[in-house]
Amino acid sequence: MGATLKSWLFTTDHKRVGILYLIGSLAAFAIAGIMAMLMRIELTNIGPDITDNPQDYNVWLYFHGAAMILGFQIPALTGFLANYCVPLMIGARDVAFPRLNALSVWLFWAGIVLALATFVIPDPPDVMWTGYPPYATMTWGNTAFYSFTVLLLGFSSILGGVNFLTTVAYMRAPGMGWNQLNVFVWSIVVAFVIQLIFVPVLGTAVTMLLFDKYLGTTFFQPANGGDVLIYQNLFWFYSHPAVYVILLPFLGITYEIVATFARNRVFNYKMVVYGGFGGVLLLAGEVWVHHLYTAGLPDWLRVGQMVTTLLISVPVGLLMIGLVGTLYRGAIEYRTPMLYALGVLFFFLIGGLTGIPNAMASLDLHLQDTYFIPGHFHYVMAVAGTFAIFGAVYYLFPKMTGRMYREGTGKLGFWLTFVGMNLVFMPMMVAGIEGMPRRYYDYAQFPQVEGMQQLMTFGAFVILAGALVTLWNWLHGALRGEPAPANPWGSRSLEWTAAPSPPPPGNFPVPPRLEPGWSPYAYGERA
Amino acid sequence: MPELRRVLAAALPGLPVPGVALAAPGSVADPAAGWDRLWEEMLIDITVIGLVFAAVAAWFMWRYRRRGRAEGDPPRLSTAAAVGWAVIPAFAFMADDFYLAAKGWELWKVYRTVPEGALEVRLDSAMWSWNYTYPNGAVTVNELRVPAGRPVLLRMTSRDVVHSHFIPDFRVKEDSMPGRITYLWFYPKEPGEHVVTCAEYCGLLHSRMAGKVIVMAPDAFEAWYRAAGQKAAAAAAASGEEA
Numbered sequence: 001m002g003a004t005l006k007s008w009l010f011t012t013d014h015k016r017v018g019i020l021y022l023i024g025s026l027a028a029f030a031i032a033g034i035m036a037m038l039m040r041i042e043l044t045n046i047g048p049d050i051t052d053n054p055q056d057y058n059v060w061l062y063f064h065g066a067a068m069i070l071g072f073q074i075p076a077l078t079g080f081l082a083n084y085c086v087p088l089m090i091g092a093r094d095v096a097f098p099r100l101n102a103l104s105v106w107l108f109w110a111g112i113v114l115a116l117a118t119f120v121i122p123d124p125p126d127v128m129w130t131g132y133p134p135y136a137t138m139t140w141g142n143t144a145f146y147s148f149t150v151l152l153l154g155f156s157s158i159l160g161g162v163n164f165l166t167t168v169a170y171m172r173a174p175g176m177g178w179n180q181l182n183v184f185v186w187s188i189v190v191a192f193v194i195q196l197i198f199v200p201v202l203g204t205a206v207t208m209l210l211f212d213k214y215l216g217t218t219f220f221q222p223a224n225g226g227d228v229l230i231y232q233n234l235f236w237f238y239s240h241p242a243v244y245v246i247l248l249p250f251l252g253i254t255y256e257i258v259a260t261f262a263r264n265r266v267f268n269y270k271m272v273v274y275g276g277f278g279g280v281l282l283l284a285g286e287v288w289v290h291h292l293y294t295a296g297l298p299d300w301l302r303v304g305q306m307v308t309t310l311l312i313s314v315p316v317g318l319l320m321i322g323l324v325g326t327l328y329r330g331a332i333e334y335r336t337p338m339l340y341a342l343g344v345l346f347f348f349l350i351g352g353l354t355g356i357p358n359a360m361a362s363l364d365l366h367l368q369d370t371y372f373i374p375g376h377f378h379y380v381m382a383v384a385g386t387f388a389i390f391g392a393v394y395y396l397f398p399k400m401t402g403r404m405y406r407e408g409t410g411k412l413g414f415w416l417t418f419v420g421m422n423l424v425f426m427p428m429m430v431a432g433i434e435g436m437p438r439r440y441y442d443y444a445q446f447p448q449v450e451g452m453q454q455l456m457t458f459g460a461f462v463i464l465a466g467a468l469v470t471l472w473n474w475l476h477g478a479l480r481g482e483p484a485p486a487n488p489w490g491s492r493s494l495e496w497t498a499a500p501s502p503p504p505p506g507n508f509p510v511p512p513r514l515e516p517g518w519s520p521y522a523y524g525e526r527a
Numbered sequence: 528m529p530e531l532r533r534v535l536a537a538a539l540p541g542l543p544v545p546g547v548a549l550a551a552p553g554s555v556a557d558p559a560a561g562w563d564r565l566w567e568e569m570l571i572d573i574t575v576i577g578l579v580f581a582a583v584a585a586w587f588m589w590r591y592r593r594r595g596r597a598e599g600d601p602p603r604l605s606t607a608a609a610v611g612w613a614v615i616p617a618f619a620f621m622a623d624d625f626y627l628a629a630k631g632w633e634l635w636k637v638y639r640t641v642p643e644g645a646l647e648v649r650l651d652s653a654m655w656s657w658n659y660t661y662p663n664g665a666v667t668v669n670e671l672r673v674p675a676g677r678p679v680l681l682r683m684t685s686r687d688v689v690h691s692h693f694i695p696d697f698r699v700k701e702d703s704m705p706g707r708i709t710y711l712w713f714y715p716k717e718p719g720e721h722v723v724t725c726a727e728y729c730g731l732l733h734s735r736m737a738g739k740v741i742v743m744a745p746d747a748f749e750a751w752y753r754a755a756g757q758k759a760a761a762a763a764a765a766s767g768e769e770a
Contacts, residue, residue, distance in 0.1 A: 054731050222707070263599045310628050328591065333592075360628075362565065362631050363562065365558075365699050365711075366695070369693070435722070445737040
């Protein structure tokens with residue numbers, strides 16, 4: 001047992017590193033999910049329900065946002081999925097820098113532990129995941145824990161970026177051209193390019209915050225010549241692109257699942273990769289001001305970025321066409337991973353379209369910072385991304401464990417979470433149009449939304465039930481599941497055709513050799 | 528298509544254009560009404576796009592479920608078809624984007640152009656109250672009293688952290704922050720009360736940072752305004768004497 005634990009902690013095998021990322025990010029998901037449940041219970045009725053101290057609520061909300069984004073989604077997608085899938089998909093024995101990879105997962109775990117300290121330190125951070133000054137520098141809450149968590153996770157991500165870009169550039173199987181890469185591999189490449197460009201900006205912003213609060217600098221203190229908006233600009237200059245760091249890999253893995261279960265080629269591959277991912281990369285850094293439409297920036301900046309923000313619909317629309325087109329003339333089998341992937345399609349469609357009103361600077365003057373915003377971004381990123389991650393865990397389950405989960409239980413978990421998510425986030429958007437602002441511990445001035453709040457709380461319990469069913473299914477499957485064949489889905493991608501389940505260290509017993517014209521999506525062709 | 532008609536009316540003077548009420552001189556465009564109209568158009572726009580995508584996806588999901596054949600039979604796109612499938616949708620989306628951007632900009636100008644003759648009130652936000660100062664020195668807290676039928680301009684700053692003065696009924700908010708002055712305006716037409724609430728997280732009592740816009744009949748407002756101004760002057764004089 002001790003030897004096993006040691007072999008896991010000091011592993012440099014990309015698959016084990018990936019699974020360590022998965023365990024850590026699911027732990028963050030679980031705790032941040034508990035915070036969400038506490039908030040939902042508190043909001044059920046007007047007035048105090050389970051705490052009469054708004055500070056408790058603010059800390060839950062801080063932790064929910066920070067941990068879900070920085071501790072769950074980004075590490076699950078660019079840590080777990082990238083690690084587990086990329087070397088297998090490109091036919092590599094491991095990543096380019098295995099020990100650097102181990103360091104990045106350790107840094108990630110350190111970040112998670114630091115984030116969890118929120119619950120044991122006397123004055124936990126209460127700055128929201130955005131950490132806006134001057135509040136973040138004035139509060140009694142311990143903003144340092146926020147800054148250091150961000151710095152650790154950011155550094156971990158930069159190491160991952162260096163590693164994966166090198167891996168994809170230099171370690172592809174002989175004969176594998178760039179246009180033969182899995183869509184997911186492309187999504188990881190683009191996501192890490194975005195991380196490498198923008199993470200340093202976030203690091204700068206939270207470091208300046210730290211200096212302002214503890215070392216007496218005045219970057220954001222207007223009374224001493226600073227400016228509060230510098231932080232907001234720097235923060236969103238990273239944090240909007242961060243949405244795409246989540247979006248691209250979750251769409252990438254959704255493409256893999258859809259192509260596999262439709263046994264179909266990805267529709268118009270080059271449109272998806274260059275038009276979709278490339279377009280998002282081009283626009284990623286020119287739209288952050290839409291988070292600051294009400295912050296009094298000059299009109300030309302707000303209207304200009306309204307145009308760039310609306311234009312995001314072009315690459316995103318192409319990605320949707322590619323996804324729906326991949327169903328066309330397929331042979332679709334509805335297994336649990338496929339249900340989650342189609343759930344992503346549904347949530348992302350609603351989330352994407354409800355982003356358009358927010359993109360309109362003038363409509364945003366009402367919608368900004370109301371429940372409409374969390375409603376929208378949960379659909380487009382939080383829920384769609386989580387469904388993609390859950391679908392991916394199911395998809396890779398036989399590969400990772402060598403065993404099968406239970407199909408019926410998997411589908412039950414899917415339907416519970418699917419219904420629950422809509423029960424929470426559809427009323428949330430409606431309450432936002434009513435004017436209900438986000439980040440409210442209480443809402444006495446909006447009695448008309450109490451019914452919707454109760455519906456949302458009910459929906460949250462439905463999600464909880466679905467999540468528990470899913471968790472049980474994974475644990476049961478990993479320990480007691482039926483042995484899985486090497487390629488239970490009949491995929492044509494290398495991770496399924498060339499490696500046993502689970503793959504040994506070094507991945508491929510025989511180094512994969514690609515036929516000329518090989519494609520991971522060569523379905524419907526008589527070999 | 529009121530714009531089209533307006534363009535036609537401008538291009539062809541003398542042409543009778545039904546259904547266009549020309550703006551009376553001195554009348555004021557109301558951003559809140561503009562918001563409601565644009566929101567409606569937006570809902571139609573995104574619902575149509577959403578239904579098209581959903582219908583196509585649902586049809587494919589049903590039509591191409593696995594039966595008989597175990598493999599898909601994907602179409603081979605020619606280069607022209609592949610380029611067409613990228614370029615044509617891209618231009619269609621772009622057309623909608625620019626159309627919406629033009630609409631959004633039009634309304635934006637209404638929101639950001641303060642009409643002449645607006646009542647200008649200074650707002651100092653603070654944890655956790657809204658403090659209004661009128662031109663005659665009258666001061667209120669969490670109660671913005673205004674006359675019906677006159678646009679109101681708030682010039683805003685903050686004494687501590689970032690807040691956002693949000694009046695849902697008037698579809699408008701703008702952040703107030705230390706070291707910067709921002710503004711918003713709205714157009715109260717009928718007497719009544721409207722919720723004011725904080726939309727930017729500002730700590731412990733963020734959710735309790737609420738007040739009211741009280742729209743009063745012009746006469747009643749005038750009477751209150753004069754009395755409040757005198758009271759403020761008296762208070763200032765009294766504190767002057769003490770000093």
